[in-house]
Amino acid sequence: MLKVEKFTCVLALFMLLNAKGFSTVSIQLDSMVLAKVKQKLHDGTASERTQIAYKALIASANKLLSIKNPTVMDKTIVPPSGNKHDYLSISRYWWPNPEVSNGLPWIRKDGETNPDTQTDAVDRKRLGTMTGGVKSLSLAYYFSGDERYAEKAASMLKTWFLDDTTRMHPHLEYAQSVPGYSKRRSSGILDGKSIAAVVPDAVAILSKSAHWTQNDTQKINQWLTDYVTWLTESNLGKTENNQNNNHASWYKYQVATLALYLGNKPLAKDMVNLAQQSLEQQLDAEGKQTHEIARTRSFFYSCYNLDALTSIAMVGDKVGLDMWNYKTKDGKSLMLAFKYLAPVINGEAWPYTDIHGTDVSDLMDALARMSVYAPSKEISSLLKKSIAILIEKEQATGKKNEDLQSLSLTSSLFL
Known part of the structure; x- marks a missing residue:
């Protein structure tokens, strides 16, 4: 039945x-x-x-x-x-x-x-x-x-x-x-x-x-x-x-996405492979994005780079590569990068400079993708907490969060 x-x-x-x-x-x-x-x-x-x-x-x-x-x-x-x-x-x-x-x-x-x-x-x-x-x-x-x-x-x-x-x-x-x-x-x-x-x-x-x-x-x-x-x-x-930062990630995203759309799967696959390998240079053993934390907007750019990498991982799904669960020889992975940012969602102070402060919205798109394509209790918990934080801010300001609004039409989060 x-x-x-x-x-x-x-x-x-x-x-x-x-x-x-x-x-x-x-x-x-x-x-x-x-x-x-x-x-x-x-x-x-x-x-x-x-x-x-x-x-x-x-x-x-x-x-x-x-x-x-x-x-x-x-x-x-x-x-x-x-x-x-x-x-x-x-x-x-x-x-x-x-x-x-x-x-x-x-x-x-x-x-x-x-x-x-x-x-x-x-x-x-x-x-x-x-x-x-x-x-x-x-x-x-x-x-x-x-x-x-x-x-x-x-x-x-x-x-x-x-x-x-x-x-x-x-x-x-x-x-x-x-x-x-x-x-x-x-x-x-x-x-x-x-x-x-x-x-x-x-x-x-x-x-x-x-x-x-x-x-x-x-x-x-x-x-x-x-x-x-x-x-x-x-x-x-x-x-x-x-490059070894978000610029290289967004470059690979563009080539991978357009190559897949145009029917050039070998090129798309090459870009996903390169993105996977780049985790070795982009992350340290803790999951810290070493090139992004050097910026004056370190939290934003750490999220921004994860936005690119998770978007590439979506292309990976279509060319037979599982970037969501990929690990380098040293154990570096997308999940490790998310774990490094998790304390901010859990209420801890961000230990690096961000001249505009930390905004959980910056992580929402990447976190939503991770929750769909590599679900785990930890990611689910982080997503729920992030949504709760943003809804509470909506109630305090009377202004709808644009990221939540977009996700409500293009994802299954609010179905």
Whole structure:
């Protein structure tokens, strides 16, 4: 009887996915979980948190319908190439040198964002608007079936990647530039992580819409193929891959995710293997992330790196590698890294510098992934405590936590 009931549930979900599912394989989003959330939203059995999050998603999507599509052509600072199609950003932790009349070259103040680096004069803010907008719109389309959201998401993707007059060239040669320095910086590759995080799954969702064609998919896949080629063959890409911190993790995440999406499983597998091996250099015997704790935002960057590593582990599942339970010869693992951060969740003070203080929200995405793909009593306990901390803060401030809101629509935590 149990087997029959289980088969019936699977069949029902299959039918739901077939009716309004994805035409291509999702990468970071779990299509089965999304189907369950959608079903519960439609039949009125979704949790109150999920219903609130859905309403907020629709409200955000409605506002996005009327915005101008972001494009790299709108920046006012021209890249060194002289071509506005080339993406340009300025590294956020760099400031004019007060001891020099013209401020050049700029100097680094780790963890302190210079607001002048985040303006519309360069592309980083627009890239965030595009990827964040496409994510919200594609999810709004998936849950509601409203074609207006698919049309706008498709339009934003075409403007940024496909239209000859507005497209970004598929490289990051001038990302995270620093005024006064002519040398290009591999750290700018970090800017591209939102492309890998959003575009493959958005295309999978939009593939059901009349506003996104197979030709559109072929064109954006060519852009992504060219981008992966640049990531893997350029000197900047090779340099970034050889770092020992979150930059290398997010580089491997981008290549692994896009390679898997594009059907290049050998390359994706290579990246997951390299990420597993990198635990030897990134962690000490206690699970401390040695390169991240040296930062002025040491807790944040420790969580940020785990966000990347657990995202890579999800790719690993799809290429036959279990990074969740992988251990180096010295016993270093993802679990060891989580254990090192656990005392903060349990109320202990963080022993290193973090100029903005510790925020459990920074660990939520990675912790939620770990709870699904490598469940244990310890991880379950940490997750419950983290959620309780954030809910208590919500009640105190009257403001919903964005991480919990997002997880309530894309994970099984609040089903």
